[in-house]
Amino acid sequence: MNIVLNKEKIENINSDLELVLIKNKKNLNSKIKKVLDEINFFSSAYNCFASQNEKKLYIYVNDKSNETFKIAFSKALNSVKSYNIDSIKLDIVQLKKELKINNIVEGILLGTYTFNKYLNDKKKNDIKIIISTYNSITKYxxxxxxxxxxxxxxxxxxxxxxxxxxxxxxxxxxxxxxDALKIAEDSKINCEVYGEDYLQEVGMNAMYSVGKASRHESQLIHLSYKPKKPKAKIVLVGKGLTYDTGGLSLKRGEGMISMKCDKGGASALLGVMKFLSENDVDIEVHSILGAVENMIGGDAYKPDDVLKTYSGKTVEVTNTDAEGRLVLADCLTYAQKNIKDIDYIFDFATLTGASIGAFGGYTTAVMGYNEKIKKLITKASNKSGELVGFLPFNQFMENKLKSSIADMTNTSSNKNGGAITASLFLSNFIEKENKNKWLHFDIAGPSYRKETWGYNPYGATGCAVRLVVRFLENINK
Structure with missing residues (x-):
């Protein structure tokens, strides 16, 4: 999609169709009103109708919220995908309201996304979207x-x-x-990559153990963005399991399908750094990515192993399918050893099915100790449109990770509250001075869905990129 601005009046712009938002029957001529009534146009939000005579594409919205507009643009553009059209125009002022540019762009670009890498028949998606700004009160x-x-x-x-x-x-x-090194080709971004020799040398044994059965070498990736006078410093840590079999605690066949999605946390941070390479933000940002493949074989780590982590703490392995938290544990320690004066430290991971059970699959589960930072996340959630929910810690859950032979186990014997115990495991690797600066984001649900929802297609959603960017905007003020 090619989205452009045009200063001309909407009626003076040539296009195949004009996109028109409708909330009620007011101001509609009797002819089109009759047609819309006949097809029950107003029976359900986001119904679309293309009038060939008027050269207009009507879409029904039942409110004027940001998310409603994004979904509306997504539905409208998808409804005409099979049409032989080259251009669509729309007035930036509709329903007595000036539409926000980001709602238009996100609705269209995110809503019409297709993944065609493996298709022989790659359908083009190059409709030109022309936004008339003639009635805008905002400077061009x-x-x-x-x-x-x-x-x-x-x-x-x-x-x-x-x-x-x-x-x-x-x-x-x-x-x-x-990919990280490609992003770092921009002068704003620096990238350092470390392989398994480094992991063994410094004692990142948890991360190393998860990946040692794979023929693909694990990679510790450190991307950094350092403006001249940053207002704050944030560290982002991402789980990058490029594939997860579950290890020797092998997943069932159906559970292994779509495990390519287990790299969602680290991938989202690549997206954040890509955005920073293209825009100026007065926040210093470090992204630490633990890129690993969890496979089976003679070299695989095993249940009953005791791993000495980079922090020096020992972990009894009770389930090799709880590998993401082991990778994050070492990456969090790496971040705190190598980056000082941190203001915020967040980790992102497709970590637990329990978070899906808690929130239904469309919401990121957030955990941590600082209520003020949680409020900032709520604000970023509202602005980005990405849903978040908060799960509470308590002293009774902390006891679920006790081990008789090591400092802790990597899973609880009690499966209840699995998202919380996973987060509590990670909290053991947050230094005391950073406890109130840390939040854990379990994106297992919204990162990848086997369905179309809102303006998200089947498959990967790119979850957490917009949430983080909007958070950076909040602390940049």
């Missing part, structure tokens, strides 16, 4: 900046979708490292 130059910003953000989300959707045979740890 400001609109241009907002358009560029929104395009960059949406393209970064789709970039992540492409990564997560890619087959594990094509996307393994060294490919993730290669």
């Amino acid at each position: 130059e400001d609109l241009k900046k907002k358009l560029a910003y929104s395009l960059s953000l949406s393209n970064s989300v789709n970039y992540v979708r492409d990564i997560v959707n890619s087959a594990p045979e094509d996307y393994y740890p060294k490919v993730m490292a290669s």
Whole structure:
């Protein structure tokens, strides 16, 4: 999709169709009103109707919320995918309201995304979208900046979708490292990549053990963005399991399908860094990615193993399918050993099915100790449209990870509250000075869905990119 601004009046712009939002029957001529009534147009939100005579594409919205507009644009553009059209125009002022550029762009670009890497018949999706700004009260130059910003953000989300959707045979740890280095070709971004020799040398035994049965070498990736006068410093840590068999605690066959999605956390951070390479933000950002493949074989780590982590703490392995938290444990320790004066430290992972059970699959489960930071996340959630929910810690859950032979186990014998115990495990690797700066984001549900929902397609959603960017905007004020 090619989205452009045009200063002309809407009626003076040539296009195949004009997109018109409708909330009620007011101001409709009697002829089109009759047609819409006959097809029960107003019976359900997001119903679409293309009038060939009027050259208009009508879409029904039942409210004026940001998410409603995004879904509306997504539904409208998808409804005409099979049409032989080259262009669609729309007025930026509709329903007595000036539409936000980001709602238009995100709805269209995120909602019409397709993953066609493995298709021989690659259908083109190059409709030109022309936004008439004639009635806008916002300065044209400001609109241009907002358009560029929104395009960059949406393209970064789709970039992540492409990564997560890619087959594990094509996307393994060294490919993730290669993508990180490509992002770092921009002068704003620096990238350091470490292999398994480094992991063994410094004692990152938890991360090393998870990946040692794979023919693909594990990669520790450190991307950094350092503006001259940063207002804050944030560290982002991502789980990058490019494929997860479950290890010797082998997943069932159906449970292994779509495990390419287990790289969603680290992939999202690649998207964030891609966005930062294209935009100026006054926040220092470090992204630590643990890129690993969890396989089976004679070299695989085993249940009953005791691993000495980079922090020095020991972990009794009770389930090799709880591998993501082991990778994150060492990556969190690496971050705190190598980056000082941290203001925020967040980790992102497709970590537990329990988080899906808790929130239904469309919501990121967030856990941590600082209520003020949680409020900032709620604000970022509202602005980005990405749903978040918070799960509470308590002293009784902390006891579920006790081991008789090591400092802790990597899973609880009691499966209840699995998202919480996983987060509590990670909290053991957050230094005391950083406890109130840390949040854990379990994106297992919204990162990858086997269905179309809202303006998200089947498969990878690019979850967490917009949430993090909106959070950076909040602390940048």
